[in-house]
């Protein structure tokens with residue numbers, strides 16, 4: 001039985017205002033080749049100047065995953081010749097990275113596991129190549145954008161663990177606000193190193209799959225590549241150390257080139273950049289600015305707000321959701337109720353509209369929930385209001401006023417409506433009397449219909465029970 005040994009190299013673009021070594025804008029989606037200058041296009045004689053914010057963000061990321069921050073680290077040139085690299089080298093780090101060690105805790109199928117990190121280093125992104133039928137275009141806007149590379153130890157043993165690890169990293173980076181982690185825009189992408197071996201035997205030869213940019217691609221690439229390697233090994237063939245490309249359409253991996261070793265890149269310290277030296281005080285200053293992270297918030301939600309572990313985990317997975325939950329609580333202090341509503345109705349709405357954000361302000365959400373909680377509106381109206389204020393963020397109280405959506409809690413009025421339904425449906429009444437209790441639902445439904453869904457459902461139920469005798 002073969003075991004998978006997987007290590008991930010995750011690249012995350014930092015959301016600084018400007019690039020890593022020049023003043024060009026760091027912005028996705030602009031007109032190609034509008035954010036470039038002599039430095040990031042590698043003109044002879046142009047000199048790089050380090051962006052301090054990029055260093056701060058990289059340290060922030062390191063601290064969030066318990067790395068040790070090196071007070072002394074060095075930029076090196078990684079030399080290779082390719083059109084996405086105008087200088088013919090990438091400024092990166094090798095011998096002395098900014099952050100070393102660290103760990104990320106993951107959970108798959110209820111089992112917790114720690115994935116250890118090797119390092120996090122700071123580097124610049126390469127340019128973007130756009131392949132067309134008639135040739136390849138180069139967009140220099142991405143060239144020189146600051147990037148952290150998070151290198152894990154080969155602690156990952158399955159596709160599920162790899163995806164869980166990647167999701168956890170993404171959540172952490174979003175919490176600390178250093179990257180927007182948009183996989184579809186390439187600001188979070190990953191390389192997978194994978195090999196197989198049998199228990200007790202030495203590690204096998206690994207292959208590397210580059211630039212996977214969705215959780216699904218990571219999952220499929222690992223599953224396919226493990227199967228391919230196993231088949232090769234069973235045939236008695238050797239695995240070749242190489243870089244392979246995963247094709248999203250066929251779901252297969254293809255050989256691209258034999259893998260370079262570090263020595264092929266002729267790394268050497270960049271003579272244009274002095275080493276990065278940071279003080280202990282500076283590191284501690286950054287540490288003290290870290291926000292409350294998912295784990296801490298989840299613990300608080302369980303111990304102070306009485307939520308279940310499962311709910312707390314779901315609420316804190318994304319910082320934006322956890323922040324939102326806390327904002328709504330300020331105006332609607334009923335944690336369990338707010339939690340249920342966010343995990344239920346709000347998540348459903350986000351899925352249905354394919355939106356990544358909650359498109360109602362916390363203030364207005366609290367208004368809806370307060371009206372619902374106090375019985376002023378019913379559940380169906382609360383749902384309808386969510387639909388109406390989504391995107392527009394109109395005042396829900398005003399909509400209730402304008403459209404007359406208040407719940408009918410007037411017992412006398414409802415009694416008259418239900419009595420009329422009973423009088424009009426003698427056959428149904430006879431069926432109930434004959435023992436068919438299911439028909440009760442018919443009366444409740446009719447009463448809700450007669451009041452356009454505004455009747456208090458609990459009251460309707462009670463009245464139907466009382467009147468059909």
Ligand SMILES: [Zn+2]
Nearest residue numbers: 022024037040
């Ligand atoms: Zn530039």
